[in-house]
Every structure is written in structure tokens, then in C-alpha cells.
Amino acid sequence: MESLIEQIKHGQIWDFHGGIHPPEHKTQSNQGEVLPNIVPTELVIPLKQHIGSKGKLRVSQGDHVLAGQALTETDIQQCVPVHAPTSGVVVAIEDRTIAHPSGLSDRCVVIQPDGKDTWGPKTALPAYRTQPPEQLIDHIRSMGIAGMGGAGFPTARKLQSGLARTEVLIINAAECEPYITADDRLMQDCADEIVAGIQILNHIVKPKLSVIGIEDNKPEAIAALKAAVESVDEDILIQVVPTKYPSGGEKQLIQIITGKEVPAKAFPASIGVLMQNIGTTYAIKRAVLDGEPLIKRVVTLTGKTLKTQQNRWALLGTPIGELLAHHGYKAEKKLPRVIIGGPMMGFTVPHTQVPVTKTTNCVLVPTRKEISPAKQEMACIRCSACADVCPAHLLPQQLQWYAKDQDYDKCQDYDLFDCIECGACAYVCPSEIPLVQYYRQAKAEIREIEAEKEAAERARQRFEAKKARMEREKQEREEKHRKAAERRKKAAQQNTGSDDALNAAVERVKAKKAAQAASSDVKPAVAAAIARAKAKQAEAAQAGSDEPDNSEMMKLREERKRQARERKAAKDAQKASATADSQATSDNTDSQDGKKDAVAAAIARAKARKAAQQSDTNSESTPAAEQSSASEDAKAQTDDAGDKKAAVAAAVARAKARKAAQQGDAKAQPDTAADTSSDAADTASAADETNDKKAAVAAAVARAKARKAAQQGDTKTQPETAANKPPDNAADTASATDEANDKKAAVAAAVARAKARKAAQQSHTNSESTPAADTSSDDANTASATDEVNDKKAAVAAAVARAKARKAAKQTQEDKE
Known part of the structure; x- marks a missing residue:
């Protein structure tokens, strides 16, 4: 064979x-022979004249190009460049209508020939x-x-x-x-x-x-x-x-x-x-x-609308209209048609300015009689003539139905893309159905769908690749961290001793920080008091006492209150000092400063004597068995202490009077100590009657004395009788008596405050019962002084009272020793 x-x-x-x-x-x-090419007024060169992608543009508007010069470049075999057909100037790079069945536009380079046809290097x-x-x-x-x-x-x-x-x-x-x-x-x-x-x-x-x-x-x-x-x-x-x-x-x-x-x-x-x-x-x-690159080709110019039907060389990019003009083209009036290609596979272009491309082999311009126009489409009669003449063994009738119904899956099942679009089926169709047009439309739709699918598939692959890469990187990081943890664990096992020392150092630092925080939050005195209170509570709990010993906590509370009052008094004193300085500049108030100091000192001494009298009264109400043993000694000590206190108060008053006289006006007369001492009680009575504020100040002073006495009694932890107290400390005597009876410090403080309030009331009552003759001589002066007494005087009086109380407590301690 x-x-x-x-x-x-x-x-x-x-x-x-x-x-x-x-x-x-x-x-x-x-x-006839092939005619030579003509040089048109302009050349329109599409960048894509083949199946594949466009090349990268190498020229720009205004450039002068030579014949055969590459206008685009590429490095892939699926893309081919285009070249300048002749020398000239690039006048535009824009979209123009191209030779395509769609009649759409594409990017083109427009060259204006210079007529020289100058070639570049070959x-x-x-x-x-x-x-x-x-x-x-x-x-x-x-x-x-x-x-x-x-x-x-x-x-x-x-x-x-x-x-x-x-x-x-x-x-x-x-x-x-x-x-x-x-x-x-x-x-x-x-x-x-x-x-x-x-x-x-x-x-x-x-x-x-x-x-x-x-x-x-x-x-x-x-x-x-x-x-x-x-x-x-x-x-x-x-x-x-x-x-x-x-x-x-x-x-x-x-x-x-x-x-x-x-x-x-x-x-x-x-x-x-x-x-x-x-x-x-x-x-x-x-x-x-x-x-020579591909810059021209042979084009058949035929059709009975032309005077001369012949083949001609045509530069790529030559507008078809200029070729037809050289062959005597006269368009059909009723049906002008310009067909690129033959009557079977060609397509009609919208106008004659479409350029010649690498695939343009014929320009057909027939008359109506030469090629009859397409008639109206009729229904398919299923004659099977299209299937008989199909060179690709297809079923054109079935393909047309599916294409018309946009069933593209069925179109592909019936091998639509095997169709070469020869037009034989449409040529023999008795129903004048433009079958090839249906196939071209279906192919374009399928290509677009496939392009979208390919883009989606590429996107999916990129996403999956990214996801896999992220998962791989995650696993690598986890593995890296795991290995690092294992290395740290091994290093820790090898350096156990150093780790113990490090841990101990860390614990010491933590303990130091905790101690510093505790010391910054709680003062040492407060911390000690709290510790003593807790210790006493623990002792009471061990002894089986139902009522805890809160004396330390009460002392601590009273100490804090006292410090607060001192701070407040200091602030008031500063404020009063500023007020007094401003008043000292005026001529109307300079002469009264000395009187104010004298009045304040007299008020303090009067209140101290009243408190002593009230203490004596309370002591007389105690059981006779408790007072018989110490009555004589208490009376003697009270008299001595009273004389001493009076002398101290008189000295303080005289010193303040002298200071006030020095700072006052030259016309002001200094008050003598005798005047001050003789009118002290009267002045105090007038102050109590004139201003309720002074009574409140006196009561506060008395309460302070009582609380101070209670604190002194708790500190000594020994019962004190009235004989051991000076006459000015009535509240201390009461507190000592209560301690002797095993009462708690809280009860003693409460009794002291109650007695202080009662003493203030008694003082007010005594002041009301004072004969009018005692106050008549200085009534006007006292009223005037009382109105001018401000917060500074009250603070001074309270400070004097506290000083007396401290001095009395010191004297008591000396007597005990």
C-alpha cells in the first residue's frame, strides 16, 4: 500500500x-496586471490587524516616521507589530472605524504622507x-x-x-x-x-x-x-x-x-x-x-459601480474611498453598498473611510441587479438544504434555533465553533434566513461569557493561592513560636539556679512596692494606732469580752478631728490677719484694736472661771464617800491653780494691750491690766448677750477642753480625782472619775461633751443674772466691741483656751510625779 x-x-x-x-x-x-499603489492624503493604520493582542505604541503625535518604521513593538509571538507604509508625520493617534463586521472603532495611528517615500534601514x-x-x-x-x-x-x-x-x-x-x-x-x-x-x-x-x-x-x-x-x-x-x-x-x-x-x-x-x-x-x-515589512498588499476592486474593475497594490491604511475614486466609483443611489471581501464571507462597512488592513483582499461595490439585497426573513421550512451543503458536517438549522434562543450551551454541544462562516447554508436557504449572522452573534456572546469565566477563574485561583499562602505563613509562624518556646524551656531547665535568684529578686521588689504603697496610704502614727486597736480587740476577744475596746480608735478619731480643727483655725487666723491688716489702714478702726484684744482676753478668762465653777458644782453633786477623801486637797489645788491661771491670763492680756496700743492711733489710750481684769466678766456677759456666735465659740472651746482632758486621762491610764485637777479642767475631772468606774473612753468623752454644753448654758444663765450696775458703765463700749469682733478673735480665744488646757495637763502630771 x-x-x-x-x-x-x-x-x-x-x-x-x-x-x-x-x-x-x-x-x-x-x-489586467496588478496596478501600482497610490499615495493617499492620509493613512489610517489600526494597531490591531490580526488575531491576538495589540503591540505597545512606539510613536507619538508630531513624530516624523519613515517607510517601514515600526509603529508598535512586542516580544510575544501571538502579537505582531504594524509599520509605517510611507514616510510622513504622525498627525493623530485616535479611534477610527476599522474593517470589522461589527463596524466599531479602534485605536489608530494617522499619518500624513510627505510624498517622498523615504525608507528607513532595511x-x-x-x-x-x-x-x-x-x-x-x-x-x-x-x-x-x-x-x-x-x-x-x-x-x-x-x-x-x-x-x-x-x-x-x-x-x-x-x-x-x-x-x-x-x-x-x-x-x-x-x-x-x-x-x-x-x-x-x-x-x-x-x-x-x-x-x-x-x-x-x-x-x-x-x-x-x-x-x-x-x-x-x-x-x-x-x-x-x-x-x-x-x-x-x-x-x-x-x-x-x-x-x-x-x-x-x-x-x-x-x-x-x-x-x-x-x-x-x-x-x-x-x-x-x-x-521589507508587510506594508502593502493586492486588493481586488470589483463591482459594476466601478468603471475599472482591476487589482491594485494598496498601502495598508489607505482609505477605501480613495481607491474607489481612482477606479471611477459611482455609488448606487437606492442601495449603496461597500463590501469588504466576497459576496459569501464578506461584510458591509458603514462608510468608505474604512482603511485597508492586512486581511483586506477585496472591495466589492455591486449594483442592485448584480447582487440582490437581502429579502425579509421567513420561517424555516425544514428542507435540510443547509445541512446538505455544510462543509463542516453541522446542523445549521438546529444551531440557528439555539442561537436565536440564546441557548449557548446547546450551541456548543452542536459544535458551533466548527462553523467556518462560509455562508453556503445562507446561500441555499429558501427562507432567506441570514444564518451566518446568527452564528457570528452567538460566537461573540460565547466568547464574552468565556472571557468572564476565565477572569473569574483567575480571580478564584489568585484568592485560593493567597489563602493557601496565608495559611502556610500562619503555620510557619506557629511552628516558629513553638520552637522558640521549646528553646526557652530548655534554657530555663539549664538555668534553674539563676531563675530562682531572679524570682526571689522579683518577689523582693514586689514586697518593697507593696510596703511603699501601704506607707504612702497610711501615716505611721495612724498605722500604729490601727495596730494597737487591732491588738486590743484581739485581747478583748481572747478575754471573752462582749464589748470591744475602741479607746484607741476613738483616740485616733479625736486626734484627726483635732488636727482638722487646728488647720481650720490656722486658715481662719490667716484670713482674720489679712482682714485686720486692711482695717488697720483706716483711721476709724486703729483705736479699737487694743480694746478688741483686751475684750478677747477677758472673755477667755471669764469662760475659764465659769467652767471651773461649773466643775465645782458638778463635783459637789457626786457621792459624799467619793469626795470626802480629797475635798481639802482639791480645794487647795483649785485655788492655787486658779490664782496661777488668772496671773497668766492677766499677763497675756497686758501684752496684747501694749501691742495694740503701739499699733493703734496716737490718740488711743492703752488699757491697763486692772481695767481689763475688772471688766472681764462684764465684757464676757455682754458678748454672750449681744452675739450668739460668741456663745457658740465658747461652747466649742469648752468641748475642746473636755476632749483634751479625756485624751490626757486615757494616756495616763490611771484614775484621777478632782483633787489632782486644776479648777479650770472640770471636764478632765469628770473623765477621770468615769475611768475609775471602768467606763470606756467613748462614754467619758460623751459625758464630757454633755457637761461642756451644760457649762455653756449655765454660763449664759449666769450672764443674764449679772446685776445691771456691773454692765451699765461699759454697756456702749462692750456692744461696740462685740460688733467688731470677727473670726480672728474667736480663733485667738480658742487658741488661748487650748494653751491653758495643755498647761493644766502638764501641771497635773508634775503633781502626780
Whole structure:
């Protein structure tokens, strides 16, 4: 059995399913040679003229470019750059309408030619046989070459996929579309250059066999190719195939020549076949041997609205309107149409300013009679004619239903993307259904959905990768912390002694801080008192006493009260001193300062004598058995103490009077001690009657004496009788008597306060019973002095009383010793 290569060499051909035979109309444009290109007023060059992504722009507005200069750059094989077709100035970089079925706009570089057609440096590789295939492929990519007969697949990417796996190289020269003759005239006029391009491809992919597939309706092209092939030493086969549309399709021509079918969603390289278009082969020769990038191509200008229907070289970016103008274009009035491509696979553009691109092989401008306009779509009659002519073995009717219903899953189940959009189904449809339009719309929607899914999938993968990375970092941190803890534990086990010393030092510091906090919160005296109180309570609890001993706590409380009163008295004294200084500056009050001091001293002595009398009265009310043993001694000591106290009080009064006389006005007369002592009781009585405030002060003084006496009694811890007390300390005598009867200090203090209040009341009563004759002589002066007595005098009186009480307590202690 002969191999596939031998069968092809012997002229064996196969056939594909379906196909049609529409009118060709090729003789309208293939009778003359290819016309030279024209230089338009402006060139509009889209940045994307192929399948793939755009390149990075290398020029900006205002730049001057040369012919063949790259306008974009890229380093990936799926993207090819675009080049300047001629020299000129970049006047704009903006969106313009491009040659696409959607009629949308895309980014374009607008160049205004300067008419000089100045070329930049050319990079040619005449000794290409010494170059490795990879370098040649990269050179082809940099020259911007893409498929020129179909969708514009990047040539370098296709060659890369065919390296070391291509058995049959097929050059597609079928050109089955009606009206189109660009490849036919190119083969007739440039057959030698096409064969040179085939030689370059053979050097790159190294196939076992190279075949030119051409339809039998191009006899002139076949003859020109055979002559060119015979002049070279290459094994190139020219295979003539029957004319049938769409035999120029990639998969259909491969099946005709090799008998193999390309699997769905696969490339021809998967079955060992590589296919290139005639125009692409010519561009490869110009790029490698001449160093010219793809900047122009042959375009068929046909249609009965033109005066001259012929093929012409066109610079890429030339507006179609300028090409048509050179061929006498006269638009149809009722139905003007400009079709890019043939009548089967072409599409209508919105206006004539659409530029020529790398895939523009024909511009068709027919009349209404030449190509009738599309009629109104009717319902499908299920004739199955579309399925009979489909070269891809599809079910066009089912696909149209699902596409119309937007059931894209079903569309993919019925292999929608295997459709080559040849238009054979729509050509034979009796219901005038534009099936190809439904398929194109469905394909666009599916591509958009797939792009969204891919974006979502990439986002999901990135999220999962981030989540995994964070989890991994977390585990690494935990492991790191665990190892660090183990190291610390081992170090602690090794340094047990040092840890014990450290812990002991920490405990000492804590204890020191606690002691400092306790000492700062509680004063030493208070802390000692609290400790003594707690000790006594503990002793009482051990002794079985029901009532705890609160004497220490009472002493502490009284001490705090006393300190508070002293602070208050000091503040009052300062305030009173400031007031007295301000009063001393006035002439009206200077003469009364001495009298105020004398009055205060007299009041203090009178209250002391009244308190002593009241104490004597209380002592007389005690049981006779308690007073009989000490009556005589108490009376003697009381008299002595009274005389001593009176002498001290008189001395203090005289000193204050002399000081007041020195500070007072020169007219003021100093008061003598005799006057002061003789009127002390009267003045005190007048003060009590005139101002209730003075009575309250006197009562407070008495209470202070009583509390002081109680404290002295508790400190001595020995019962004191009335005989041991001076006559001025009546409250002390009562407190001592109560201690002798085992009463608590709290009870003694309460009794002392009650007696002090009673003494104050008795003093007030005695002052009311004083004869009027005693007070009549100084009534006016006393009233005036009482009104002027302020808080300073009360504070002075209280201080004098406290001094007397302390002195009496000291005397009592000396008597005991």
C-alpha cells in the first residue's frame, strides 16, 4: 500500500462534504496586471490587524516616521507589530472605524504622507539558509506578517507550532470566493517570488512534501507557477483541485489534498500539516530577502459601480474611498453598498473611510441587479438544504434555533465553533434566513461569557493561592513560636539556679512596692494606732469580752478631728490677719484694736472661771464617800491653780494691750491690766448677750477642753480625782472619775461633751443674772466691741483656751510625779 506522500505525488485527491457552485464573476477583474499603489492624503493604520493582542505604541503625535518604521513593538509571538507604509508625520493617534463586521472603532495611528517615500534601514537575510529556524521566525514576526487570506493568524506563531512536526506543507492558492482574484493575479505576476517564499518555508519547517493547492479555474496562474517551480531545485508539487466553494477553506483544502480531517478545536499541526496563503508566502519572501515589512498588499476592486474593475497594490491604511475614486466609483443611489471581501464571507462597512488592513483582499461595490439585497426573513421550512451543503458536517438549522434562543450551551454541544462562516447554508436557504449572522452573534456572546469565566477563574485561583499562602505563613509562624518556646524551656531547665535568684529578686521588689504603697496610704502614727486597736480587740476577744475596746480608735478619731480643727483655725487666723491688716489702714478702726484684744482676753478668762465653777458644782453633786477623801486637797489645788491661771491670763492680756496700743492711733489710750481684769466678766456677759456666735465659740472651746482632758486621762491610764485637777479642767475631772468606774473612753468623752454644753448654758444663765450696775458703765463700749469682733478673735480665744488646757495637763502630771 502506497504511503500518503506517494499518493499525493501520484495526483490522488479527496473530497469534502457539501459545498456549492455559485457564479464566479472572476473575469471582471483578472484580465489586467496588478496596478501600482497610490499615495493617499492620509493613512489610517489600526494597531490591531490580526488575531491576538495589540503591540505597545512606539510613536507619538508630531513624530516624523519613515517607510517601514515600526509603529508598535512586542516580544510575544501571538502579537505582531504594524509599520509605517510611507514616510510622513504622525498627525493623530485616535479611534477610527476599522474593517470589522461589527463596524466599531479602534485605536489608530494617522499619518500624513510627505510624498517622498523615504525608507528607513532595511534588515534583510539573503543567506537565510545559514540561519537557524528560530531566528528566521523571530525576523518574520518583527516584520509584522500575519495570515492574509483568512482571519489574520500570526504567521510566526503558526510556524513555531509546526517546527519538527510538519510532514506536508500546503500553500493555499484555491481562492474559491466569487469576485476575488487578488491571489490569481499575484501568482501570474509574481510566481518566482512566491516560489522563493516556499523555499524559505521549507528551510524553516523542513516538510517531507510541499504542495500548492490551486483550483482548476486559474489556468494562467497554474502555468506561471509550473514555470517558476521548474527553475528551482525544489521538490514542490502543484496540485490542481476541482472548483467548488469553499474548497479554499483551511480544513477543506487539507481534506482534499491529504484526505485527513482536522479534529474539532485543534490546529492542522496536530495532524502534521502546515498551511500558508499565497499572499503570506509572498510577504515572507519580501521580509527575509528584501528586508521589507508587510506594508502593502493586492486588493481586488470589483463591482459594476466601478468603471475599472482591476487589482491594485494598496498601502495598508489607505482609505477605501480613495481607491474607489481612482477606479471611477459611482455609488448606487437606492442601495449603496461597500463590501469588504466576497459576496459569501464578506461584510458591509458603514462608510468608505474604512482603511485597508492586512486581511483586506477585496472591495466589492455591486449594483442592485448584480447582487440582490437581502429579502425579509421567513420561517424555516425544514428542507435540510443547509445541512446538505455544510462543509463542516453541522446542523445549521438546529444551531440557528439555539442561537436565536440564546441557548449557548446547546450551541456548543452542536459544535458551533466548527462553523467556518462560509455562508453556503445562507446561500441555499429558501427562507432567506441570514444564518451566518446568527452564528457570528452567538460566537461573540460565547466568547464574552468565556472571557468572564476565565477572569473569574483567575480571580478564584489568585484568592485560593493567597489563602493557601496565608495559611502556610500562619503555620510557619506557629511552628516558629513553638520552637522558640521549646528553646526557652530548655534554657530555663539549664538555668534553674539563676531563675530562682531572679524570682526571689522579683518577689523582693514586689514586697518593697507593696510596703511603699501601704506607707504612702497610711501615716505611721495612724498605722500604729490601727495596730494597737487591732491588738486590743484581739485581747478583748481572747478575754471573752462582749464589748470591744475602741479607746484607741476613738483616740485616733479625736486626734484627726483635732488636727482638722487646728488647720481650720490656722486658715481662719490667716484670713482674720489679712482682714485686720486692711482695717488697720483706716483711721476709724486703729483705736479699737487694743480694746478688741483686751475684750478677747477677758472673755477667755471669764469662760475659764465659769467652767471651773461649773466643775465645782458638778463635783459637789457626786457621792459624799467619793469626795470626802480629797475635798481639802482639791480645794487647795483649785485655788492655787486658779490664782496661777488668772496671773497668766492677766499677763497675756497686758501684752496684747501694749501691742495694740503701739499699733493703734496716737490718740488711743492703752488699757491697763486692772481695767481689763475688772471688766472681764462684764465684757464676757455682754458678748454672750449681744452675739450668739460668741456663745457658740465658747461652747466649742469648752468641748475642746473636755476632749483634751479625756485624751490626757486615757494616756495616763490611771484614775484621777478632782483633787489632782486644776479648777479650770472640770471636764478632765469628770473623765477621770468615769475611768475609775471602768467606763470606756467613748462614754467619758460623751459625758464630757454633755457637761461642756451644760457649762455653756449655765454660763449664759449666769450672764443674764449679772446685776445691771456691773454692765451699765461699759454697756456702749462692750456692744461696740462685740460688733467688731470677727473670726480672728474667736480663733485667738480658742487658741488661748487650748494653751491653758495643755498647761493644766502638764501641771497635773508634775503633781502626780
